[in-house]
Amino acid sequence: DLVFPSLSYRTGPYAAGGIPFADGYADYFTMVNARDGGIGGVPIKMIECETGYNTEKGVECYESTKGEGALVYQPLSTGITYQLIPKVTADGIPMHTMGYGRTSAANGKVFSNVFNYPANYWNGASNAVNHILDINDGNIEGKTIALVYHNSAYGKEPIRTLEELSKKHGFKLSLLAVDHPGQEQKSQWLQIRREKPDYVVMYGWGVMNQVAVQEAANIRFPMENFIGIWWSGGEHDVLPAGDAANGYKALTFHGVGKDYPVFADVQKYVVEPGNAAGAGDQIGTAVYNRGFYAAMLAVEAAKTAQEIHGVKDITPAMMRDGMEALVIDEAKMTALGMPNFGPSFSVSCENHGGPGLGGVAQWDAGAKEWKLISDYAPSDMEVIGELIVEDSMAFAAENNIEERCN
Amino acid sequence: MNAIDSYLTPDGRTIGAPVMEMKNITLRFGGVVAIKDISFDIREGEIRAIIGPNGAGKSSMLNVMNGFYHPQEGEVHFRGEKRGPMRPHQIAHQGIARTFQNIALFKGMSTLDNIMTGRLTHMKTGMLSQIKWWGAAQREETANRELVEKIIDFLEIQTIRKTPVGRLPYGLQKRVELGRALAAEPKLLLLDEPMAGMNVEEKEDMSRFILDVNDEFGTTIALIEHDMGVVMDIADRVVVMDYGKKIGDGTPEEVRTNQDVIDAYLGVAHD
Amino acid sequence: MIYREAGDFKTSYAKDQQTFPIAFDRWGYFITLAFAFLVVPFIINDYWINAVVLPFLIYAIAAIGLNILTGYCGQVSLGSGGFMAVGAYAAYKLMTGFPDLNIVFVIFLSGGVTALVGMLFGLPSLRIKGFYLAVATLAAQFFLVWLFNKVPWFYNYSASGQISAPERSIFGYAVTGANALPAVSYLFCLCFVVILAWAARNLTRGANGRKWMAIRDMDIAAEIIGVNPLKTKLTAFGVSSFYIGIAGAMLFAVYLGAAEVGEAFGISKSFLILFMVIIGGLGSIFGSFAGAAFMVLMPVLLKNVMVGQLGWPTDMAAHFEFVIVGGLIVLFLIVEPHGLAQLWRLAKEKLRLWPFPH
Amino acid sequence: MSANFYFGVEVFLNGLMAGVMYSLVALGFVLIFKASGIFNYAQGVMALFAALTLVGFQNGQIPFAHLINAIFGTDLHHFGWHMPAFLAILCALGVMILFAFLVERYILKHLVNQEPIILFMATIGLAYFMEGFGDLMWGSDIKKLDVGIPQGGNIWLEENTAFLGGEDFYGFYLDNLDIWATVLAAILVTSLVLFSQYTKTGRALRAVADDHQAALSVGISLRSIWVIVWSIAGFVALVAGIMWGSKSGVQFSLSLIALKALPVLMLGGFTSIPGAIIGGLIIGVGEKMFEFLIGAPFLGGATENWFAYMLALLFLVFRPQGLFGEKIIERV
Amino acid sequence: MLDTTENSETLLEVNNIEVIYNHVILVLKGVSLSVPKGGITALLGGNGAGKTTTLKAISNLLHSERGEVTKGSIKYRGNAVADLNPAALVKSGVIQVMEGRHCFEHLTVEENLMTGSYTRRASRAELAQDLEMVYEYFPRLRERRKSQAGYTSGGEQQMVAIGRALMSRPETVLLDEPSMGLAPQLVEEIFGIVKDLNEKEGVSFLLAEQNTNVALRFAHYGYILESGRVVMDGPAAELRENPDVKEFYLGMSDEGRKSFRDVRSYRRRKRWLS
């Protein structure tokens, strides 16, 4: 079997996001098994392990599943990612941290086993700024952007990037930290009300998202000027605020909604036989689609690995090679029934992070759905690339890692 | 106050110079005046009883003596020196130990450990040698343990050495408390109703202990007690308090016949 | 009669003061130690070491530390998570600042730094008592976490604020970092545990321990018999934090390898350690081990049974885990409020009388 | 006056309001502590559980649906009704009273006369238990709670104060939800104070807190006292759950509001009902003003959590029993 | 003195009970006693004899100390006590004054007294009257009525504890060492009160006392407990004449009262142990 562990969290403070992701991740594998009989004929075995977003449980999950021949880890937690980076490297197992984790892991020269394609936090920050630039015809000189962020490793990630970008584009950056769990954000939103920034960018997770959207609505901040990172762009984040959330924007690097042919397969091979993960009510939601997308990438990488090595029953090391050689293009996605579900990109030895393409989705409170309002646009790799090199080299120095790919 | 430097007790012991002098002590709690302008002294080697009706301020007086209460007015002299503001633990180091009216043993510890705590003022090894244990710490522990075992023998509580004190009956707890106070080898021992809740047989024992301590170690003792029989028999001098005031002071005989004392406290003249 | 103490007479006070006065216990202890040192390293695998044994050993240290403060000295603290963070960050700064410093020193020094911080936060304990103090220690918890999150110097200005432990070795064997062999990090932790437990035992059986317990049982009376409350409480805070700091340093450097303060050393950690101490038994070194074992093993066991054996969905298993662990805690407290250690003691008392009921 | 001054005033007002929200949680703690000397850590989880139950009733969710489905392979989710808010609140209250009975029956009864820390631990065990139980019963996904309490800035106030501060000032911002919370809190506190100070039961509550055994010996039935108190605390938890749930949705994090209530408790005193309110106001204003004046401009923000505790700590150093708590009796 | 022996009804009947603490410590090894209606029964014995334990077993307070009655039965008016919770017991008229005072520290003296009336359904006026009665008995308490009980002196607390029990208008009072820590004058007064209540209101008493002298003066019947067993019982007057009781509990020798100064550590063996 091809073993894909899913380190999920269906409990704890971040369950609201963890559940749909885990559902999507699982459903894709279920579908591939039922429809295609696995990858290249080898069935997939997904092992789910509950981490509760807790690093120690994450380690326990890792240790308990790696012996089963786990091919790739998708821990869905920046904290656990940091923990696992040295471990997976030593054990030779690849890890995919899609849209989260350690951004500088995009530098494949240093991080041999960690991948974070197609986009990372820093891309997100740049995508958001680019979107604002677009709206303002390329000039945001003198405007103010406020960053409302989860006061943790995750939330702090975009700060450096935004600082660089603010220098470059001449906007003013104002930082507002929100402590875990983020139920009480009065100070931050009063400050926003006072300072009247032109745009608010949010890096939130868990209850912080809902409260922020609600508070923004309360102070009648124009929702279309409020842009969340993809982790702040779930249905559950905006639904509680009701109509007031209309117009809120969130970044995304994959398709939203149910309008893809592949979901018919899901319906047929997963839902109808009663094999849907969880309650089966999450299909088509933003975070579900993300889990789904992650699983798709994993399966494609496995296929690539099978091709490269000519073996069906691949090992984690082969899987790693597959991931490093992964190419996703429109043709492939269309064939999978997921046209335009995500950007086209390819991974290389040097670049584990993909191109950093991201789109913007906007919430339609009336229809209760997200609408993609832009194409997958590139981020400012000039700025980000430099930062990635800087950070990853520091890591390499600290840990005596020699550069690869030369 | 008292011109004489020393006097002889009826049974022929010499009582020396004042160990502790209370001078015009006044203690108030909000509106309540617990002690009102009281002076008296306690002399080397004597057993000094303090008696009086409930709420007279006796326990408060002991609390003043060992620094737990700070009187609003008045001075305390200990061994000829005026006492400045001091914390109770410093006073303990000067050599004053006591027992309490409401037993204040360390409930989570065994009898032995409780009595060993009495030795704390004498134990000096540092933290590091404690961690190492072998050597100085163990030697010190053993030396003190020997002394404590003597006290345990003396109080006849060998059988409960390792029992947690919380489980002990009241009377034994009082005895352990006495043991803890004795272990400090105090110059002045303050006992707050050591015999409450005991029957005659046990009171006899306790009296014996108190007299022996006084005799053998020459410890000065101040004692609060409601059992007049005991007080009359073992005290050398008695202070009588009533509503915070001193209404009598003298030998048991003098006190017993004092009309004020009879009215306020004894009710009837006791035999 | 399997378990006996009769006929086991002591001829000197020193003998009477030994840790395991009963020969049977003493042998059991030596055998356990020998097993832990000589057998376990050869049979242990990656899963056991990382999922169970390392956290058990490290939490046992933290539990001993908190037990000194709470169990022996009676000062309830909910700041352990914060103090562990101090240990971890101190270790990180020392490891990155002085790459040549031996890891053993790093860990002891981290404990020392934590001891200082602990004493600082222990100062209010002179006036604040009981639950007020417990809640007040949360100030330390929240403040320290905020501080390590906010001041980039602590995490060497890394972009995310994560710290990761570089590789350090001892006698040529890596103990930290990804290349550490399980047996090596196990033995490393075990040595610390044995030494620290032994030190704790010595500290608590003599004058020091009695001072702490006196303060715990009745601080006023303790002061009146000559115990300096401030000094005593501060030493308790100091020693306790020293242990907790070491545990924090090891948790970060040896076990997790990387940490983010809010996640790894958050308030739930404080509660976890307090749990261990109470479930294990306040005022008992053995209890600290028992409590740590219980709190580490129980969830793993439950998970393995429910998910691994019974094949339940992970979320349901996780919910049941909460229900069961919570229920068990309550049950334990009802059966024996003084913890596993007391349960063990009572069992021994029963055994001693066995086969007679009283 | 400058707009800045009015901004300060606005922060102050909002601090008061936030404080009231904290007080709602703190009240539950106080009640139980006052009545039994138990520091009930489960109060936060009780609020979560109450809110979950309320939403569950409102939406006609089938309890344990997830579990039942997993065991019997059914596909149950909803009863298919939608209960009016008022009725759902009553039902949730009923559940909380039942809960009080069970807690007494299975936990407290067996822990009479134990040390406070043991009772404290038991409540943490209870909190764990309920966390898992609530999730099993109602699922761990996030739920929207709406009982008709209006939310969002109060426009009337905003419009009528806008003239104060010149151009940059929009008028004072107050959340309608907070205004409601204030009204509710005022009613709760007044009635609870009357209850505990002037009724026989109230006196018995305080007696129980001092000495379980003595209370038993004079014939106070610990069982009924505890059921009463835990029921009231359950009610308070429900109120807190409704207010916080309306604000942030109902899900796990709701239980963490307990942590925001602790400094309030400490500052006001564990045993004082008015203390819970006044403590809340001080903490609310303190942390918001600190963040406004110092935290955000100079310390990088997010100072509220620790500052609340530090503020409370500072107060305690001067008054170890909190502002209104009962003096800790130290005698020998 | 009331003659209580034969024909009066037995209120409280303790039948061969055994009590174990913590599942291992056996404290009472078969204690039987009975309290007749309208009588004052004394329970005497040295420290650790098990007096307090007996009283707690009767009032059902053992549970809260992790103690258990493992054998025997306790009946009040023919009903097994074990089935009642302490509160129900108080309602049916049995109240205990606990050893070591156990006042509610944070309540004022008056509030403490009022808690005693918790189980009663009485009008304000009645309660005020009873309060007045207690203050009559203990004038010292009237002065301290507004202070917190935790700050009153040991003797005052003892008064509070007794007064609190009286406030419940009991039928049977279990008094545990009422004289402890009280001034001699007050001891007499308290026993005077006991006698008063007993004679005028027909309240029955079971009192555990160390002060054998006074106890036997006021009681009708006495039991002597040693190491968890009843070693002797009989009408108080008889006990007072028993030579052993005289020597060990009353401190009398053949030549009258011994001086505490003269006792030696040596002790004569008690007859019943030989």
Ligand SMILES: Nc1ncnc2c1ncn2[C@@H]1O[C@H](COP(=O)(O)OP(=O)(O)OP(=O)(O)O)[C@@H](O)[C@H]1O
């Ligand atoms: N800390 C305190 N705060 C307020 N009042 C106090 C305090 N300590 C003692 N008192 C009051 O002072 C008076 C004297 O108390 P004290 O304990 O000294 O009496 P006592 O003579 O020992 O009486 P007893 O024989 O009953 O023990 C009492 O009325 C008591 O209530």
Ligand SMILES: Nc1ncnc2c1ncn2[C@@H]1O[C@H](COP(=O)(O)OP(=O)(O)OP(=O)(O)O)[C@@H](O)[C@H]1O
């Ligand atoms: N909670 C407890 N746990 C264990 N043993 C106990 C407990 N309470 C009492 N005992 C034991 O029971 C025995 C009887 O105690 P009890 O308190 O009944 O004696 P007593 O006759 O009232 O003595 P006193 O006159 O000193 O009050 C004692 O040996 C004591 O050690």
Ligand SMILES: [Mg+2]
């Ligand atoms: Mg006194």
Ligand SMILES: [Mg+2]
């Ligand atoms: Mg007794």
